[in-house]
Amino acid sequence: MSLPNGYQTLVGQRGSQMSGGQKQRIAIARALVREPNILLLDEATSALDTNSEAQVQRAIDSISKECTTIIVAHRLSTIKNADKIFVFSDGKIVEIGQHVELMERRGIYHDLVINQVTVGGEPGKDKTFADDNPDEEDSVVMQQEEDNDDNDKSLKNYSAIRGLLRLNRPEWWQLIIGAISALIAGASMPVYAVVFGEIVGTLGSEDPVVLREEGDRFSLYFFLIGVVSGITAFFQWFMLGIAGEKLTKRVRGLMFETVLRQEVGWFDRKENGVGAICAKLSTDAANIQGAAGYPIMVGLNAISTILIATGLSLYFEWRLALVALTIVPVILLGTYFETKFSQMDNYGSKNAIENAAKVAVEAVANVRTVVAMGCEEVFYTMYTGEMVPHYKKGRTSAHFRGVILGLSRSLIYFAYGIAFFYGGHLVVSDGLDVRRVFQVSEALISAAMSIGSVMAFAPNFQKAIIAANKMFIMVNRIPEIRDGPNSTHTGWSTGDITYESIRFIYPTRPASTVLENLNLQVLLGKTVALVGPSGCGKSTIVQLLQRFYDPDSGNINIDTINIRDFKIMALRSHMGIVSQEPNLFDRTIGENIAYGDNTRLVSTDEVIQASQKANIHNFIASLPLGYGTRLGEKGTQLSGGQKQRVAIARALVRNPRILLLDEATSALDTESEKVVQTALDEAKLGRTCITIAHRLTTIQDSDLICVVNKGEIIEQGTHQELLDLGGLYHKLYTMQRG
Numbered sequence: 001m002s003l004p005n006g007y008q009t010l011v012g013q014r015g016s017q018m019s020g021g022q023k024q025r026i027a028i029a030r031a032l033v034r035e036p037n038i039l040l041l042d043e044a045t046s047a048l049d050t051n052s053e054a055q056v057q058r059a060i061d062s063i064s065k066e067c068t069t070i071i072v073a074h075r076l077s078t079i080k081n082a083d084k085i086f087v088f089s090d091g092k093i094v095e096i097g098q099h100v101e102l103m104e105r106r107g108i109y110h111d112l113v114i115n116q117v118t119v120g121g122e123p124g125k126d127k128t129f130a131d132d133n134p135d136e137e138d139s140v141v142m143q144q145e146e147d148n149d150d151n152d153k154s155l156k157n158y159s160a161i162r163g164l165l166r167l168n169r170p171e172w173w174q175l176i177i178g179a180i181s182a183l184i185a186g187a188s189m190p191v192y193a194v195v196f197g198e199i200v201g202t203l204g205s206e207d208p209v210v211l212r213e214e215g216d217r218f219s220l221y222f223f224l225i226g227v228v229s230g231i232t233a234f235f236q237w238f239m240l241g242i243a244g245e246k247l248t249k250r251v252r253g254l255m256f257e258t259v260l261r262q263e264v265g266w267f268d269r270k271e272n273g274v275g276a277i278c279a280k281l282s283t284d285a286a287n288i289q290g291a292a293g294y295p296i297m298v299g300l301n302a303i304s305t306i307l308i309a310t311g312l313s314l315y316f317e318w319r320l321a322l323v324a325l326t327i328v329p330v331i332l333l334g335t336y337f338e339t340k341f342s343q344m345d346n347y348g349s350k351n352a353i354e355n356a357a358k359v360a361v362e363a364v365a366n367v368r369t370v371v372a373m374g375c376e377e378v379f380y381t382m383y384t385g386e387m388v389p390h391y392k393k394g395r396t397s398a399h400f401r402g403v404i405l406g407l408s409r410s411l412i413y414f415a416y417g418i419a420f421f422y423g424g425h426l427v428v429s430d431g432l433d434v435r436r437v438f439q440v441s442e443a444l445i446s447a448a449m450s451i452g453s454v455m456a457f458a459p460n461f462q463k464a465i466i467a468a469n470k471m472f473i474m475v476n477r478i479p480e481i482r483d484g485p486n487s488t489h490t491g492w493s494t495g496d497i498t499y500e501s502i503r504f505i506y507p508t509r510p511a512s513t514v515l516e517n518l519n520l521q522v523l524l525g526k527t528v529a530l531v532g533p534s535g536c537g538k539s540t541i542v543q544l545l546q547r548f549y550d551p552d553s554g555n556i557n558i559d560t561i562n563i564r565d566f567k568i569m570a571l572r573s574h575m576g577i578v579s580q581e582p583n584l585f586d587r588t589i590g591e592n593i594a595y596g597d598n599t600r601l602v603s604t605d606e607v608i609q610a611s612q613k614a615n616i617h618n619f620i621a622s623l624p625l626g627y628g629t630r631l632g633e634k635g636t637q638l639s640g641g642q643k644q645r646v647a648i649a650r651a652l653v654r655n656p657r658i659l660l661l662d663e664a665t666s667a668l669d670t671e672s673e674k675v676v677q678t679a680l681d682e683a684k685l686g687r688t689c690i691t692i693a694h695r696l697t698t699i700q701d702s703d704l705i706c707v708v709n710k711g712e713i714i715e716q717g718t719h720q721e722l723l724d725l726g727g728l729y730h731k732l733y734t735m736q737r738g
C-alpha cells in the first residue's frame with residue numbers, strides 16, 4: 001500500500017483502521033522480519049483474498065525452506081505443500097503424511113479435501129481476485145494527527161466550577177452543612193488566639209485566687225473550643241467528602257455514557273484510544289473530586305480564619321495588626337506562583353501518563369502477540385520512555401514547589417518575629433497590654449497557616465479544574481452521528497435497501513477515497529454478496545448501513561426512507577451482524593448469545609435454539625458448566641471457529657430483518673462451515689442479507705453478486721450471469737476452479 005506517511009501510518013487500536021486482509025499481511029510481514037527459526041502460522045491467511053493469499057503463500061514457502069514451519073489451517077490449500085501433515089480428530093492425531101500419501105490413503109484428510117473441493121473449489125487454487133486495489137495502493141492517505149473538532153474548541157472556556165456545582169446540586173444540603181462547619185472550624189483558630197492571650201495574661205497574675213479561677217475558666221474555654229472544632233471538623237470532612245465521592249461517581253458514569261454515545265469514527269482518533277479513555281475515566285474523574293469537597297472546605301476555613309483574625313487584630317491593636325499584615329501579600333504572591341506553575345505541570349505530565357497507559361493497555365490486550373514476538377523489552381522501553389517527560393516535569397515542579405513552600409513557611413516565622421519585635425516596642429513605649437501582643441500575633445499566624453494549607457491544596461484544585469474542563473469538553477461533545485429532528489422512523493414495510501451514489505472517505509484518512517459513486521440495491525428477502533480484493537471497501541459498505549459512519553455524499557435508503565431518518569438504535573436493532581473477528585465479552589456463553597437482543601429478556605430455550613442453528617450447541621452442552629461457562633477476555637477460551645459460531649448464534653437470537661455476514665464462516669473448518677452455511681441459509685429465509693466473502697463458493701447461490709473494485713461495483717448479477725459475462729468474476733471463478 002502506498003500511504004503518504006508510509007510505514008509511519010498509524011493502524012488504529014487493534015488495527016481498526018486497516019482492512020482484515022491488510023492486518024493479516026502486516027502480521028505476516030512482522031513474523032517474517034524476525035527471520036525465525038520456527039514459523040508458526042495459525043490461520044494466517046484466512047482473511048486474505050486469493051491473490052494476496054497466493055503472494056503471501058509464496059513468501060511463506062520461500063522462508064519455510066530456511067526454517068521449521070508449523071501451519072494450522074482450515075483452508076487445505078495453504079498446507080498442501082507441507083512436508084508432513086498431521087490430521088486431528090477429537091483432540092488426537094489420526095493421520096500423518098504428505099498430501100499425496102494422505103489422499104491415496106482415502107481417510108479423513110482425503111474426505112476433507114474432497115469436501116473442500118465440492119464446497120470451495122480445488123484446494124490451493126482459491127485464487128479469487130485480481131491484484132490488490134491498485135488505486136488504493138496509489139492513493140494518498142493522510143493520517144489526521146490532531147483532530148480537535150469545533151465542538152471541543154467552543155467549550156474550552158466552559159466554567160468548570162459552575163458546572164461542577166451544578167453537577168453536585170443533589171448534594172446541596174451536605175455541601176451547606178459542610179460549608180457552615182468549615183466556617184465555624186475556621187473561627188476556632190482566632191478564638192483560640194484570644195483565649196491563649198488571655199491565659200498568658202492570667203498566668204502573669206500574682207493573685208493565686210485569680211490565677212485559680214481564671215485559669216479554670218480559660219481551660220474550660222480551651223476544652224469547649226476543642227469540642228466545637230472536633231464536631232465541626234467531623235462534619236466538614238464527612239459532608240464534603242460524601243458530596244465529593246458522589247460527584248466523582250456521577251462524573252464517571254457521565255463520562256462513560258458519553259464515550260458509548262460517540263460515533264465509531266471518534267474512536268479511530270489517536271487521542272481516543274482505549275488507554276487514554278481508561279485513564280480519563282479513572283484519573284480525571286478522581287482528580288475532579290479535588291475541586292469539589294476538600295478545596296471548598298479548606299477555602300472556607302481559611303476565609304473564616306483570615307477575616308476573623310484580621311478583624312480581631314485590628315480591633316485589639318490596629319498598629320501592631322497592620323505591621324504584621326504586611327507579610328500577607330507576600331504569602332499570597334507565593335500562592336499565586338505555585339498555582340500557576342502546577343497548572344503547567346499538570347498539562348504536561350497528564351499527556352505523558354495517558355500515552356504510557358496506552359502502551360501498557362495495548363501490550364496487555366495483545367499479550368499473546370507480545371510474548372510470541374518476544375517484544376516484552378520493546379514495550380517496557382516504550383512504556384518507560386513515555387514516562388520520561390512526566391518525570392522531568394515532575395522534577396522541575398518538585399524543585400519549584402519546594403522553594404515556594406519553604407519560602408511561605410519561613411514567612412510565617414518572619415511574621416512572628418516582626419509582630420513580637422514591634423509588639424515589644426509598643427509594650428515598652430505605649431504600655432500596651434502583653435495579652436494583646438500574643439492575641440494579635442497568634443491570630444495572624446493562624447491566618448497565615450490557613451493560607452499555607454490553601455497553598456497545599458492548590459495543586460489538587462488546579463488539577464481538578466483542568467480535569468473538570470476536559471470532562472466538560474468531553475461530555476458536551478455532540479456525536480457526529482446521532483438522531484436528528486427527522487429521525488422518527490423505527491421500522492419499514494417492504495425493506496429494499498438502496499445505496500445511491502455513495503462517496504465515502506474515512507475521517508482519519510482524508511486523502512483516501514474508499515467508496516466512489518457506489519450504487520447498490522438489495523431487495524427485500526434477497527441475499528446480496530459483496531466480493532472483491534482485500535481493502536476494496538466491502539466491510540465499509542456494511543458499516544455505512546449500520547451508521548457507524550455517514551457517507552460524504554449520496555444516500556442510503558431503506559424503502560424510500562433515508563437511514564438518517566431512522567432512530568439509530570431502532571435501525572441497528574433490525575440488523576444481525578457476524579463479522580470477520582467476532583468480539584465476545586468476558587461473560588458466560590449464554591449471556592454472550594443473549595446479548596444479541598437487548599430489547600427483551602431472551603429465554604434459555606431461544607439461546608439453545610440459536611446455538612443449535614449455529615452448530616455450537618453440542619460443544620457448549622459438552623462443557624461442564626454448559627451455557628454458564630465464562631469465555632474469558634475477548635473469548636480467548638474458545639477456538640476461532642467456536643467464537644464465530646457463538647457470534648452467529650448471537651446474531652440469530654435477535655431475529656433480525658437484515659443479516660450482515662462479513663466473512664462469517666472464514667474461520668470454520670469445512671465440516672462446520674457446511675453445517676453453519678446450511679443454518680445461515682435457513683436463517684436468511686425471509687430476511688435481507690448482505691454477505692461478504694473471499695471464498696466464491698460460499699456465495700455462489702446468492703440472488704445477486706456484486707464485484708467491488710476500488711470502492712465501486714464493477715459487475716453485478718447472479719453467479720451464472722457473471723460467468724456468462726466473461727468478466728472479472730468469470731476470471732476469478734475459473735482461477736478458483738483451477
Ligand SMILES: Nc1ncnc2c1ncn2[C@@H]1O[C@H](COP(=O)(O)OP(=O)(O)OP(=O)(O)O)[C@@H](O)[C@H]1O
Binds near residue numbers: 021535
Ligand atoms: N477505521 C478506519 N479508518 C481509516 N481507514 C480505514 C478504516 N477501516 C478501514 N480503512 C481502510 O479502508 C479501506 C477499505 O477497508 P475495508 O475494511 O472496507 O476493506 P475490505 O474490502 O472489507 O477488506 P478485507 O476483505 O481485507 O476485509 C482499506 O484501505 C482500509 O485500510
